[in-house]
Amino acid sequence: MKSTLAKLVALGLLLVACVGGWLALGWWGGAEVEEETAFTVASGSTLTSVANDLEEAGHIASADAFLLRAKIFGSGDPIKAGEFMLAAGASAASILDTFQHGAAIAYSITIPEGTPSVVVHDLLMAEELLVGDIPVPEEGSVLPDTYNFERGEERIAVLARMQRAMDETLAELWPNRTSRTVATTPEEAVVLASIVEKETGVPEERREVAGLYSNRIRQGIMLQADPTIIYPITRGRPLGRRIRQSEIQAINDYNTYSMVGLPRGPITNPGRASIEAVLNPAETNAIYMVADGSGGHEFNETLEGHNAAVERWFALRRERGEM
Structure with a gap:
């Protein structure tokens, strides 16, 4: 009797060991992932x-x-939504751990400096890996940069990160402004920075351009920035033609050829460097600038010097067959 009982106990233990081994092997042994594969865990x-x-x-x-097996051996942590990379030969244990604790595959979208909000909207809506609709963001509310996102992420969430980045950048830079800035609020800094952003594509000129416009504001001289003429017409998209005389004379809240001071709001989304330039403009007496033919500008303190620079620019354009 005792011998029979012992055999049954031994058999039971053997069975438990076999089942446990089978469960463990199926959990920590290789699964059916034959090659590295991306797998998406949908939201919810x-x-x-x-x-x-x-x-x-x-x-x-x-x-x-x-x-x-997950109930017996796995962690009780929740799984995360996103796209994850499963390694070739991954075990069931590693698959669950990847979904619970791994990093989702990150994609990125770049907003170049000086991108107007209508184009920010276009770029986000054109990204097929994102979902959901968004409104056109408020001009000047987005910080141009490269942003990571995950497949299936809401566009509104990515946009919120872009706008939060602008808020955080302003909060960081504003306390360090110099006495030379004419911006009295962070909002004014963004407005002037948006003009600087559109007026020069040469990084080294930003502070000089900011200094020039700061001088004009202090002296009550109209800024006369061409991009402020175009913005109310296209909301930041390319005009595609030369500016008309009627548009130069147009009276609105943006055209700095018909008003003194800053326009009512930003004309694009300025980058960090342009905001820094406005908050720490160059020490300069220049109040005039004109293109120099190399992509940059010639700066002048006097109208006489400016007119001579304009003549040089026109002569260069005639030589190029542009006039």
Whole structure:
């Protein structure tokens, strides 16, 4: 009798060991992932729905077996939404750990300096890996930069990061402004920086341009910045033609050829460097500038010097066949 009982106990232990070994092997042994594969966990997914998706994709043999082993051996931490890379030969254990604690594959979108908000909207809406609709953001509210995002992320969430980055940049830079700035608020700094951004594509000129416009504001001289003529017409998109005389004379809240001071709001989304330039403009007496033919500008303190520079610019354009 005792011998029979001992045999039954031994058999039971052996069975438990076999089942445990089978469960453990199926959990920590290689799964059905034959090659490195991207797998998406949709927002709102449960472990059950993900297990079914894994089985359907052929990455695991059985969703039920995966769930059983996950309950016995796995962490109780929630899974995250996103796109994850599964390594070739990944075990069921590593698959679950990837969904719970791994980093989702990050994609990126770049907003170049001086991109107007209508184009920011276009870029975000054209990104097929993002979802959802967004309004055109307020001009000057987005900080141009490169932003990471995950497949299936809401566009509104990415836009919010871009706008938060602008808020944080202004909060960082504003306390360090110099006495030379004419901006009395962070909002004014963004407005003037947006003009600086559109007026020069030469990084080394930003502070000089900011200094020039600061001088004009102090002296009550109209800024006469061409991009402020164009903005109310196209909202930042290219005009595609020369500015008309009627547009130069137009009276509105943006045209700095018909008003003294800053326009009512930004004319684009300025980058950090242009904001820094406005808050720390160059020490200069210049109040005039004109293109020099090399992509930059010639700066002058007097109208006489400016007129001579304009003549040189026109002569160069005639030589190039542009006039």
